[in-house]
Amino acid sequence: MAIVSPSILSADFGKLGADCRTVLDAGAQMLHYDVMDGHFVPNISFGVPVLKSLHKTLPDAFYDVHLMISHPLQYAEPFIKAGATLYNFHLECEDDIQQTLDAVKALGCKTGLTIKPGTAPEALAPYLDQLDLVLVMSVEPGFGGQKFMPSALDKLRWLKAEREKRGLHYLLEVDGGVDDTTAPLCVKAGADVLVAGSAVFGKDDRTAAVRRLAAL
Ligand code: DX5
Numbered sequence: 001m002a003i004v005s006p007s008i009l010s011a012d013f014g015k016l017g018a019d020c021r022t023v024l025d026a027g028a029q030m031l032h033y034d035v036m037d038g039h040f041v042p043n044i045s046f047g048v049p050v051l052k053s054l055h056k057t058l059p060d061a062f063y064d065v066h067l068m069i070s071h072p073l074q075y076a077e078p079f080i081k082a083g084a085t086l087y088n089f090h091l092e093c094e095d096d097i098q099q100t101l102d103a104v105k106a107l108g109c110k111t112g113l114t115i116k117p118g119t120a121p122e123a124l125a126p127y128l129d130q131l132d133l134v135l136v137m138s139v140e141p142g143f144g145g146q147k148f149m150p151s152a153l154d155k156l157r158w159l160k161a162e163r164e165k166r167g168l169h170y171l172l173e174v175d176g177g178v179d180d181t182t183a184p185l186c187v188k189a190g191a192d193v194l195v196a197g198s199a200v201f202g203k204d205d206r207t208a209a210v211r212r213l214a215a216l
C-alpha cells in the first residue's frame, strides 16, 4: 500500500476545505502543501495564512509542506506554528541546510529534503540520517500538470538502497506527473509516498483516484 499525498495546488481554492476533506476521507494519509515564492520557482502559490486556516478546519490532517522557496530558514517557525507536520525544503535553496534542519527539529517538526531533477541523490548523503522523508522531484518544480521524468526512478532506487545499507528510516516520496501509469513504476523503484495533483483533483471521481493510488 502506498501513502497518497494529494497536491492541493490542483484543488479548487474556493472550496479548499471541502476538497481536502474528500481526499482525506478517501484514504489520503497526507495533504501536500506546495509553497512557491516566485523566486526559487517562477510561480507564486500560497503561504502561512492559508495553512493556518486549513489546519483550523482539518486539525488532524498530516500537512506535508513542500517549500519551493529560496529562504526556508526564516519561514520554518511560522509554517510550523501554522500546522506543518513535515517541513520539506530544497537542497538547492540559498540557506544553510544544517542550520535549517536544526531549526525545524528544535521546533518539534518532522524534516524533509527535496531534490530537483538536475540534482544527484548522492548530494543528500550528509543529511540522510537526520531526515524523516526525502522527496525526489520528477518534474521541474513550479507548476502542476507536467510530464513525469523517468530519471527520478534511478534516484528512488539509489535512495532506497542507501536507506537499507545505512539502516535508516526516511520515507521516499516522489512528486510531479505521478498518475495511474507512472505511479506503479515509482512504487516499484522504492517510493513510499505518492504526491499527485492533477491525477487526483483533476478527476471527476477523486475518491476512486486516491483509492487506486493507495492500492499500489
Ligand atoms: C510542482 C509541485 C507539485 C505539483 C504536482 O512544482 O511541487 O506538487 O503540484 O502536480 P502534478 O501531480 O499535477 O504533476
Ligand code: ZN
Residues within 6 Å of the ligand: 007, 032, 033, 034, 066, 175, 195
Ligand atoms: Zn510539491
